[in-house]
Amino acid sequence: MDWDPDAFGPPDDPAAPPPPFDGATTPVAASVPGLAATARDFTGRDPRDVLSEVYGYDAFRGDQGDIVAHVVGGGDAVVLMPTGGGKSVTYQVPALVRPGTGLVVSPLIALMHDQVDALVANGVRAAYLNSTQTPGERAAVEQAYLAGTLDLLYVAPERLNGAQTLGLLARGRLSVIAIDEAHCVSQWGHDFRPDYLALGDLADRFPGVPRMALTATATPATASEIVERLRLPRARRFVASFDRPNIQYRIAPKVEPRKQLVEFIRSVRQAQGPDDAAPAGIVYALSRKSVEQTAAYLSTQGIDALPYHAGLDSSVRAANQSRFLRDDGVVMVATIAFGMGIDKPDVRFVAHIDLPKSVEGYYQETGRAGRDGEPAVAWMAYGLGDVVQQRRMIDQSPGDRAYKMRLGQHLDAMLGLCETVSCRRQNLLDYFGEPSGTCGNCDTCLEPPETWDGQVAAQKLLSTIVRLQRERGQSFGAGHLIDILRGARTERITQQGHDALATYGIGADLTDQDWRSVIRQLLARGLLVARGDYGTLALTEASGGVLRGETAVPLRRDTLGRSGSGPRVRKAAAAESVDAGDRDLFEALRSWRAEQAREQGVPAYIVFGDATLRALAASRPASLADLDGITGIGAKKREAYGDRILAVVAAH
Structure with missing residues (x-):
C-alpha cells in the first residue's frame, strides 16, 4: 500500500512567512506551551546529569552514551536502533547540552505532538511547527526560536523545502540536526518520502552543526543509501541489535481471519489474567474497507475496537487516536497510515490480517508492540490469497521493470519469513544482517512444524496446469484446479469436460486446505506463478525440475488452528512483576x-x-x-x- 499523505492531517504549508523578529523574548516565550519561565538551562552540563534530571534514568543504555558523546563533540552519526531502543535520547540530550536549538526532522504530525508533549512534561523547552497551528501559534514558536528560548524544534521535511523556513533557521542558532525515520530517504523503501531527498542540502546550509540520521528499519543496503543521500560520508555508524526478545512472533494459516483474530485477542487477554486491564493492540489490514469491517466485527465480539485510515474524516481519526492513546484496552484496526508516530509503550499485541509488502514494513509495524520491554505478541494470518494479491499488485504497479523486480524481492523475503520451518526471529534478524541463534520464543521454536515430501503433490498440480494449457489452451485459478484434483462434481467441471482429464481426482487424498497450502508454498518458492487480474496459475522455468523429479519439494505441514487459536503467550500484565x-x-x-x-x-x-x-x-x-x-x-x-x-x- 502506498503511503497515505493525509494520514495525520493536511500537508504542512511551508509558504506562510514568519513574522519579523521583534526582539521580545519573555512575552513570546511565555506564549508558547512548555516554555515556562522556570525552565532549566542545560547548556554545557554533563550529559549524564541531564539524563538523570530530565528523564530520571541513572545511566545510558547500550550505545546511547557513546552516541551522545560523539554528537556533543560535534560528530555526525547514523543511528540504527530498534523501536523502543531509546533513539530519541541520543539526539535530545545533545540538543540540550550543546548551545542553540536542536532541529528534529519528523515525518508525521502525530510523532511531533507526542514527543513534544513528553519533553514539555519533563521540563524541556520544546515546540513544533506544523499545519495544525494557527498563524499566531506559529509566530510565537518562530520568535521563541530566534530569541534562543527553545531547546528543541520539530518540523516536517516538507516544511524544510520552503525558503521561508530555511531563512528562519539561518537567523537563529542550531545545536544539532536530527533526521528521524531516515529510512524514508530510500526510494526502494517501504515508507519513501520524496521530501527527504532534499535534506542532504542541510550539510551546506548549516556547516559545523552535527547531523544525525536515525531509524529503526534499515538493511545494510538501506543504511548505505541513507549515508549517500543525506551526505553523511564521515558519519560514525552506530548499529544496535535489531532483536526485540520480548516480542513473540507467530504466523497462522489463514482460514477465517476475523474469527482467528478474535480467538487470538482473547488468548492474549487470558494470558494477562482476569484482574488486569484488557490489553491494547493494533490490527493492520490492507484496505480501508477491510479496516472498517474488521473493527465492526470485533465490536460485535465484545472487543473495544476502532477504525483508522486516511479516508476517515480528520476529526474521527483524531478522536479514535486519542482514545487509543488514553484509554486501556482499545484495539485500533488500521491501515499502515497508523503507527509511525505512536509512542504508546504498553501495546501488548500487533496483528496482521493481510500480508505486509516487505520485511522492513513488517518489522516496523510489529515493533510498535511491547515498547515498554514487557512481553508482547506479533501475530499474522497468512494464506494463498495474500500471495496472489501481492503478486498482482506488483504486476499492476506503474513502475518500470527494475522497480517491479525490487518489489518482488521484498515480497520474496516476506514469503520466506512466513514459510520458514526454522526460527522466525533468526530469519528476521538475518534479513537485517545480524547473525543469531534460535530464540525459543516464536511459534516455530515453541511448536516445531512438521515437514513432508511434497514432490508428488506438486507434480500432480503442475501436470494439471500443463494439460489444461497444452490440450485446451485454458488457464485457471487455484479454486478450480483444486476441484479438478479432488474430483469435485461442480457444474463448471462437467460443462468444461474437465472430469475427463487424466489428473481428475488424483489429489483426493489431500483436503482443500492442504492443496491451498501446497499452492501457496509453491508460489512462495517460485515454482508457480499467478498471472492477471484473476490470479490464474502458470508454470515457471523452475517447474520443469519438479515435473522431471529432479527438484525436491519439502513442504511445511500447516496445522490449522494450532497457531491461530491457542498461542502460548507469556504473561504480559503491567503488574506481573509487582509483589x-x-x-x-x-x-x-x-x-x-x-x-x-x-x-x-x-x-x-x-x-x-x-x-x-x-x-x-x-x-x-x-x-x-x-x-x-x-x-x-x-x-x-x-x-x-x-x-x-x-x-x-x-x-x-
Missing part, C-alpha cells in the same frame, strides 16, 4: 495516574510509565528525597507530582 503485597498500591497509583492524565488531556504514559509505578509500589517512598533515583522521575516530575505521589503512598 502481591504491593499490588493494591500499584493499582492505586495507576488510578491516580489516570486521573492526572485526564485532567491534563494527555496519555497516561506521559505522566509516568508502568515501570515507574512498579518501582514506586516496591520502594514506598516517604519523602521527596526518596523519589531520587526512581526510574522515570526527573526533576520536573518530582516537582510536579512528588507531593501527590507521597499522598497516594501514605494512604496505603
Whole structure:
C-alpha cells in the first residue's frame, strides 16, 4: 500500500512567512506551551546529569552514551536502533547540552505532538511547527526560536523545502540536526518520502552543526543509501541489535481471519489474567474497507475496537487516536497510515490480517508492540490469497521493470519469513544482517512444524496446469484446479469436460486446505506463478525440475488452528512483576495516574510509565528525597507530582 499523505492531517504549508523578529523574548516565550519561565538551562552540563534530571534514568543504555558523546563533540552519526531502543535520547540530550536549538526532522504530525508533549512534561523547552497551528501559534514558536528560548524544534521535511523556513533557521542558532525515520530517504523503501531527498542540502546550509540520521528499519543496503543521500560520508555508524526478545512472533494459516483474530485477542487477554486491564493492540489490514469491517466485527465480539485510515474524516481519526492513546484496552484496526508516530509503550499485541509488502514494513509495524520491554505478541494470518494479491499488485504497479523486480524481492523475503520451518526471529534478524541463534520464543521454536515430501503433490498440480494449457489452451485459478484434483462434481467441471482429464481426482487424498497450502508454498518458492487480474496459475522455468523429479519439494505441514487459536503467550500484565503485597498500591497509583492524565488531556504514559509505578509500589517512598533515583522521575516530575505521589503512598 502506498503511503497515505493525509494520514495525520493536511500537508504542512511551508509558504506562510514568519513574522519579523521583534526582539521580545519573555512575552513570546511565555506564549508558547512548555516554555515556562522556570525552565532549566542545560547548556554545557554533563550529559549524564541531564539524563538523570530530565528523564530520571541513572545511566545510558547500550550505545546511547557513546552516541551522545560523539554528537556533543560535534560528530555526525547514523543511528540504527530498534523501536523502543531509546533513539530519541541520543539526539535530545545533545540538543540540550550543546548551545542553540536542536532541529528534529519528523515525518508525521502525530510523532511531533507526542514527543513534544513528553519533553514539555519533563521540563524541556520544546515546540513544533506544523499545519495544525494557527498563524499566531506559529509566530510565537518562530520568535521563541530566534530569541534562543527553545531547546528543541520539530518540523516536517516538507516544511524544510520552503525558503521561508530555511531563512528562519539561518537567523537563529542550531545545536544539532536530527533526521528521524531516515529510512524514508530510500526510494526502494517501504515508507519513501520524496521530501527527504532534499535534506542532504542541510550539510551546506548549516556547516559545523552535527547531523544525525536515525531509524529503526534499515538493511545494510538501506543504511548505505541513507549515508549517500543525506551526505553523511564521515558519519560514525552506530548499529544496535535489531532483536526485540520480548516480542513473540507467530504466523497462522489463514482460514477465517476475523474469527482467528478474535480467538487470538482473547488468548492474549487470558494470558494477562482476569484482574488486569484488557490489553491494547493494533490490527493492520490492507484496505480501508477491510479496516472498517474488521473493527465492526470485533465490536460485535465484545472487543473495544476502532477504525483508522486516511479516508476517515480528520476529526474521527483524531478522536479514535486519542482514545487509543488514553484509554486501556482499545484495539485500533488500521491501515499502515497508523503507527509511525505512536509512542504508546504498553501495546501488548500487533496483528496482521493481510500480508505486509516487505520485511522492513513488517518489522516496523510489529515493533510498535511491547515498547515498554514487557512481553508482547506479533501475530499474522497468512494464506494463498495474500500471495496472489501481492503478486498482482506488483504486476499492476506503474513502475518500470527494475522497480517491479525490487518489489518482488521484498515480497520474496516476506514469503520466506512466513514459510520458514526454522526460527522466525533468526530469519528476521538475518534479513537485517545480524547473525543469531534460535530464540525459543516464536511459534516455530515453541511448536516445531512438521515437514513432508511434497514432490508428488506438486507434480500432480503442475501436470494439471500443463494439460489444461497444452490440450485446451485454458488457464485457471487455484479454486478450480483444486476441484479438478479432488474430483469435485461442480457444474463448471462437467460443462468444461474437465472430469475427463487424466489428473481428475488424483489429489483426493489431500483436503482443500492442504492443496491451498501446497499452492501457496509453491508460489512462495517460485515454482508457480499467478498471472492477471484473476490470479490464474502458470508454470515457471523452475517447474520443469519438479515435473522431471529432479527438484525436491519439502513442504511445511500447516496445522490449522494450532497457531491461530491457542498461542502460548507469556504473561504480559503491567503488574506481573509487582509483589502481591504491593499490588493494591500499584493499582492505586495507576488510578491516580489516570486521573492526572485526564485532567491534563494527555496519555497516561506521559505522566509516568508502568515501570515507574512498579518501582514506586516496591520502594514506598516517604519523602521527596526518596523519589531520587526512581526510574522515570526527573526533576520536573518530582516537582510536579512528588507531593501527590507521597499522598497516594501514605494512604496505603
